[in-house]
Amino acid sequence: MSELPRAGLTEPPASTMQMLAHAPMSDVIDxxxxxxxxxxxxxEFYLARIAAYDRDGPKLNSVRALNPDALAGTLDGTRPSAQRPLAGVPILLKDNIATGDEQPTTAGSLALEGARARDDATIVKVLRSAGAVILGxxxxxxxxxxxxxxxxxxxSSLGGQVKNPYAPGLMDEHGIPVLTPGGSSSGSAVAVAAGLCAASIGTETSGSLLHPASLNGLVTVKPSVGLISRAGILPLAHSQDTAGPMTRTVRDAAMLLNVLAAKDPLDPATQEQRRPADYTAGLVADxxxxxxxxxxxxxADPLNDCYYGKLPAKSAKLMAEVIKVLEDLGAVIVRASMPTLGWIGGPGTTMAVLNRNPLSAHKGTVARPPVVFLYELKHDLNLYLRDWATNTDIKTMADIVAFNAANADNALRFGQDHFLAADLTRGDLSEPEYKSARAMDLLSARTRGMDAYMNQHELDAVLFPGAYGAAIAAKAGYPSVMVPGGFVSGTDDGKDTPDYPLGVTFAGRAWSEHKLLRLAYAFEQATNARRPPSGLPEL
Incomplete structure (x- = not known):
C-alpha cells in the first residue's frame, strides 16, 4: 500500500469525522x-479507514493502490463551489481507468504491473477539473x-481477492468468498460500502456496476453507451463498455453524473449524447x-419468466415487497413477461470455449461467452495498449497471453481461456461472424426486447431484481439505475450467510437516466433500505 505523509493539521472533532464515514457524498460536500x-x-480519515479495514482487520482488499499525490488536492481552503463542485472530495477509480500520473493502470493483471498511461482518461480530467481528490x-x-x-x-492476479464487507470472513477451502463482492467493479463497490471514500467510479460491460452495487447496498448508474466518455479506459468491448458512479444515495449518483456526462471528441459515441442540465433537478418523493x-x-407465462421465475425464495419475497411499495407510491404495475426473442439471444451470438479452469466446478465443459466480447476484446485492448499504455513492454493481447503462460504459477490461477479464444480472432473486427453477432444482439435486446416491451405496454421503466436484467439493457446500450431494495441471506447453492443487500434496477430507453433517477429516488426515500455493513467499528 502506498504511504502518504501526515499533514499535521488540527483535526476536526472525531465525532464529526465518524458521522461522515457512511454519510452521503452530499453531506461530505456540505x-x-x-x-x-x-x-x-x-x-486522512479515509486513508486511516483503508489502513484499518482494507489492509488490516477484515482485510477487504478493495483498494489496489493509493495515489501518492492524493494530498496535493487537499490544500488549505479547498472547498466545493459552483465551478468546482467536488473540490476536496476523495474518489477512488477502478484500476482500468487511466491516470497520467505516477499511478499504474493495470486492470489487475500481473502482465501490466507498473504500466502507466500517457494521459488522464477523459473522465479523470473532468473529475480533476471539478476538484475531486483521486485517492487511488x-x-x-x-x-x-x-x-x-x-x-x-x-x-485479480495483481491485486488478490476482494471480500464482501457483509461477510468478509466467510471463505471456502480455496480462499474464495462464499458471498461474492460482485464483479467486476468489486473494489469500487466495497470501498464505498465500507466507508473508505466518498464515492467511486466503476465500469460495466454487462453487470459489472449493477452486480457489485446490488451486493454492497449501493446506488449506481449504468449509463447509456455514449453518455460518459470511454477514452482512456482499459476496454473489454466498446459496443457495451461504459463507466458509472458508485454512491450511497441517488442524489450523490446524480451529482456525479452531472460532472461525468460530457461530450468528448475522443469518444465518437458521446456525440449523440442527450442529457439535462442538472440530473438532481426533479428528485422528488412523489x-x-x-x-x-x-x-x-x-x-400465466412461467416458462418465459427468466428474471423472476428462478429467484430464491427470500429474494422473491423481497421483490414482492418492493412492488408493493411502488404501488403504494402510485405506480402502475404492468406484469408481463419480456418477449422471448428479446432475452434468449439470436443465433451465432455466443462462442463455444472449453473450460480448463482448474478450480472451476465446470472444468471440462463448454462455456458460451458472447461473440461480441471476444472479438472486440482483442481489437479494443490492442488499441489501448498502442495508444495509451506506457512504461511496459506489453504491446498486444498476444504479449499478455505469453506473459501469463510464462508466469503461470502466479498469473493463471484460474486460467486464461477467454483470452486464448479472443487472441485467435483477427483483431480487426472484419469477420462476418462478429458483424452478425453484433447485429443479432441489437435485434434481440433492443428491437425485439426492450423497445418492443416498453412500446407494447407504454412503460416508463422496467423493474429487475438485483442485476438480473443487466444483459438485455447492456446489449441494447440502454441505461439502468440500481438502488438498495433490502436484505436477504443464503446463496443460490444453499450455503448460509449473514444478511446482505439486494438491489433493485430501473432500466429504460437510451438517455432516460434522468427519469430513472427520479423513480429510484422516490423508492429510496420511501424505503431507506441501505444499511452499512457491521463489523467496521469507529476508529
Whole structure:
C-alpha cells in the first residue's frame, strides 16, 4: 500500500469525522463547504479507514493502490463551489481507468504491473477539473472478468481477492468468498460500502456496476453507451463498455453524473449524447406517481419468466415487497413477461470455449461467452495498449497471453481461456461472424426486447431484481439505475450467510437516466433500505 505523509493539521472533532464515514457524498460536500472539516483531514480519515479495514482487520482488499499525490488536492481552503463542485472530495477509480500520473493502470493483471498511461482518461480530467481528490485505484476482477471462465468476482492476479464487507470472513477451502463482492467493479463497490471514500467510479460491460452495487447496498448508474466518455479506459468491448458512479444515495449518483456526462471528441459515441442540465433537478418523493413500471414476470407465462421465475425464495419475497411499495407510491404495475426473442439471444451470438479452469466446478465443459466480447476484446485492448499504455513492454493481447503462460504459477490461477479464444480472432473486427453477432444482439435486446416491451405496454421503466436484467439493457446500450431494495441471506447453492443487500434496477430507453433517477429516488426515500455493513467499528 502506498504511504502518504501526515499533514499535521488540527483535526476536526472525531465525532464529526465518524458521522461522515457512511454519510452521503452530499453531506461530505456540505461539511467541506461549511468549513466543518478540511479536505486534508477528510482524505486522512479515509486513508486511516483503508489502513484499518482494507489492509488490516477484515482485510477487504478493495483498494489496489493509493495515489501518492492524493494530498496535493487537499490544500488549505479547498472547498466545493459552483465551478468546482467536488473540490476536496476523495474518489477512488477502478484500476482500468487511466491516470497520467505516477499511478499504474493495470486492470489487475500481473502482465501490466507498473504500466502507466500517457494521459488522464477523459473522465479523470473532468473529475480533476471539478476538484475531486483521486485517492487511488480500486481492485477489480482481472480484465473486467474476461480473462478466465468462472474466475471469482473480485479476484485479480495483481491485486488478490476482494471480500464482501457483509461477510468478509466467510471463505471456502480455496480462499474464495462464499458471498461474492460482485464483479467486476468489486473494489469500487466495497470501498464505498465500507466507508473508505466518498464515492467511486466503476465500469460495466454487462453487470459489472449493477452486480457489485446490488451486493454492497449501493446506488449506481449504468449509463447509456455514449453518455460518459470511454477514452482512456482499459476496454473489454466498446459496443457495451461504459463507466458509472458508485454512491450511497441517488442524489450523490446524480451529482456525479452531472460532472461525468460530457461530450468528448475522443469518444465518437458521446456525440449523440442527450442529457439535462442538472440530473438532481426533479428528485422528488412523489416522482413514482402515475409511472408505468414493467415487471417482466407473468404468472400465466412461467416458462418465459427468466428474471423472476428462478429467484430464491427470500429474494422473491423481497421483490414482492418492493412492488408493493411502488404501488403504494402510485405506480402502475404492468406484469408481463419480456418477449422471448428479446432475452434468449439470436443465433451465432455466443462462442463455444472449453473450460480448463482448474478450480472451476465446470472444468471440462463448454462455456458460451458472447461473440461480441471476444472479438472486440482483442481489437479494443490492442488499441489501448498502442495508444495509451506506457512504461511496459506489453504491446498486444498476444504479449499478455505469453506473459501469463510464462508466469503461470502466479498469473493463471484460474486460467486464461477467454483470452486464448479472443487472441485467435483477427483483431480487426472484419469477420462476418462478429458483424452478425453484433447485429443479432441489437435485434434481440433492443428491437425485439426492450423497445418492443416498453412500446407494447407504454412503460416508463422496467423493474429487475438485483442485476438480473443487466444483459438485455447492456446489449441494447440502454441505461439502468440500481438502488438498495433490502436484505436477504443464503446463496443460490444453499450455503448460509449473514444478511446482505439486494438491489433493485430501473432500466429504460437510451438517455432516460434522468427519469430513472427520479423513480429510484422516490423508492429510496420511501424505503431507506441501505444499511452499512457491521463489523467496521469507529476508529
Amino acid at each position: 461539511a467541506l463547504a461549511g468549513r466543518r472539516i478540511t479536505a486534508r483531514a477528510l482524505a 485505484k480500486a481492485n477489480l476482477t482481472e480484465f473486467a472478468n474476461m480473462l478466465a471462465i468462472d474466475m471469482p468476482s473480485g479476484y 416522482a413514482m406517481k402515475g409511472a408505468r413500471i414493467g415487471v417482466p414476470s407473468d404468472p
